[in-house]
Amino acid sequence: MIPEFADSDAPSLPLxxxxxxxxxxxxxxxxxxxxxxxxxxxxxxxxxxxVCLLPSAEGGLDGALFGIGPEPAAADRPARERFALARAAEALPAGNWHLANRPQGFDLTQGALGWLFAQYRFDRYKRIEAPRARIVCPDGLDRDRLIAMAAGEYLARDLINTPASDMGPGELEQAARELAQRHGAEIEVTCGDDLLARNFPMIHAVGRAGAQPPRLIDIRFPGEGPRLTLVGKGVCFDTGGLDIKPSASMALMKKDMGGAANVLGLAETLARLGLHRAMQLRILIPAVENAISANAFRPGDVLTSRKGLTVEVNNTDAEGRLVLADALALADEEAPDLLVSMATLTGAARVALGPELPPFFCDDDALAATIQGAGRAHADPVWRLPFWEPYEAMIEPAIADLDNAPSGGFAGAITAALFLRRFTGQARAYAHFDIYGWQPSAAPGRPKGGAGQAMRAILHALPEILR
Known part of the structure; x- marks a missing residue:
């Protein structure tokens, strides 16, 4: 699907x-x-x-009223409902509409973007009618920027919604190649046993039992300036490996490549806006399937990472941090100005903050404040959790440098983030986002299914971060 506004020159009804x-x-x-x-x-x-439809004197349609509730008590307080105007997109009759007024305290940018988000439907396998009410982009808003953000969101949703039968490591690679071709980027893919030859042992170990060989996708966009590297977890399906998940926990595991989908969606937005030209943008995606076969990696195995750190595998279902570790080590070798990882990583993050408020981890207080402020201002909320140093001992087992799944179950999101941080150190700044990537039930502008998270928070924080 292609996000679009109504033509401003076409007849439209007032809302x-x-x-x-x-x-x-x-x-x-x-x-x-x-x-x-x-x-x-x-x-x-x-x-x-x-919604109240307004009739004309002749019995036709002359416009509509739409309730937006009382003005917020405080400008910096999160609204109870994001993208409220998206409800109008769902409820109004087909045709073109324009906003006839601008109430004080109403965020027009968020409203217009929510309307575009509401147009999305995943119709690859079944015909699903999308809302046919279209809105004219309000005067004063950056039409191209809104469409670029919606296009990135659509891409992330499409990738997450596609089942593993049609979105394995190979298909995820193809989606990355198409993005690179659209925007003149270079792409290199290391696949199968070549991962061992090029020193990505943990990506290989996790993915070698899959129906498709594991791979590392590396995209570089043309540009000059600060280095920004985005690393996204691309576990296209997660059975849990030999520590197999129960069926209820496996049902949504097509979304375990949500980190990869989100970094590709963010790259789509940056490229559409031409912002990649003012930076050195790199995308790294370890793409694997965590499956069960005779050659699957086992509980108790000790793996040696690209960085040389050894990792004791105490749970094969904590595989995402293993593949991310090799990719982060590669990214860190270039000492980027900002290194970001995004992953559907821990259930602990969902227990702590729920499905729509992803935690992030960052040692730089100013950077963290910028990201969290941008998320709040642009209806893409994130919440900072700490790299809590006293928990470092929890990820240090007896026989290896690191433990991929500390026993006890406490602070699972934090210990996972601490694990990943061990594979960075040269980057000027590092931020890790533990996203959910899924909308459990429909909400305005957010149909049930795959969801972008933290993309717009990062997008709007970048000018201050990379200046």
Missing amino acids: WLIRPGEAEPVLPPEIGPFAANWARAQGFAAKPGQ
Whole structure:
């Protein structure tokens, strides 16, 4: 699917955004007494998401009112519902619409972006009708930037929603190649036993039992300036390996490449905006399937990483940090200005913060504040958790340098982040995002299924980070 606004030159109907008043909503005088009386007769109270279609004198459609609820009590307080205007995209009749007013305190950029997000449907296997109400991009907004952000989100959703039967390591590689071709980037893929020859032993160990050989995807975009490297976990399906997951836990494991999908989506947005030209953008994706076969890696195995650190495997279902470790070690060798990893990594992160508030880890207080502030300002919330030094001992087993799955179950998101940090050190700054990558139930602008997370937070933080 392609996100798009209605043509500004085409006829369109007015959509009025209305807040509730003390007794009843204050209706705009421009709609006239006939439409105002009609709205009152319909019981329109400007409740969030409430729609009232306005008839013309001839019985046709003359516009609509849309309730946006009361003005927020504080500008910096997160709204209870993100992308509220997306409800209008779902509810209005087909046709072109334009915003007829701009209420104080209403974020037009978020509203327009949410409308684009609401247009998305995953229809690869089944015809699903998308909302046919389209909006004209409001004056003063950056139309191209909004479309670029929506395109990145669509790409991430498409990749996550596609089942492993059609999105294995090979198909993920193909999606990366198509992105590289669209934007003039160079791509190199190290596959199968070549991973051993080029010193990516843990990517090979995790993926060697899969139906498709494991691989490391390396994309470099043309550009000059600070180095930004994005590393995304590309576990295209996760059975848990020999420590096999129960069926209920395996049901959503097509989304275990959500980190890869998100870094590709972010790269799509950066490239569409031409921002990659002002930096040296690199994308690294270890793409594997964690499967069960005679040559699967085992609990108790000790693996030697690219960095030389040895890792005792105490749970084959903690495989994401293993493949990320080799990719992070490679990325770190170039000492990028900012190194970012994104992964659907731990259930502990979901227990702590739920499905739509991904934690991130960063040692740089100023960088962390910039990222968290950008996420809040652009309806892409993230929450900082600590690299808690006293827990380092938890990832140090008796017979190897590191333990991939400390016993006890405490602080699982933190110990996973501490594990990954051991494979960095030369990068000027490092941030790790433990995302969920999935919308469990439909919400405005966010249909149930694959979801982008932290992409816009990173996008809007970059100018300050890389200046």
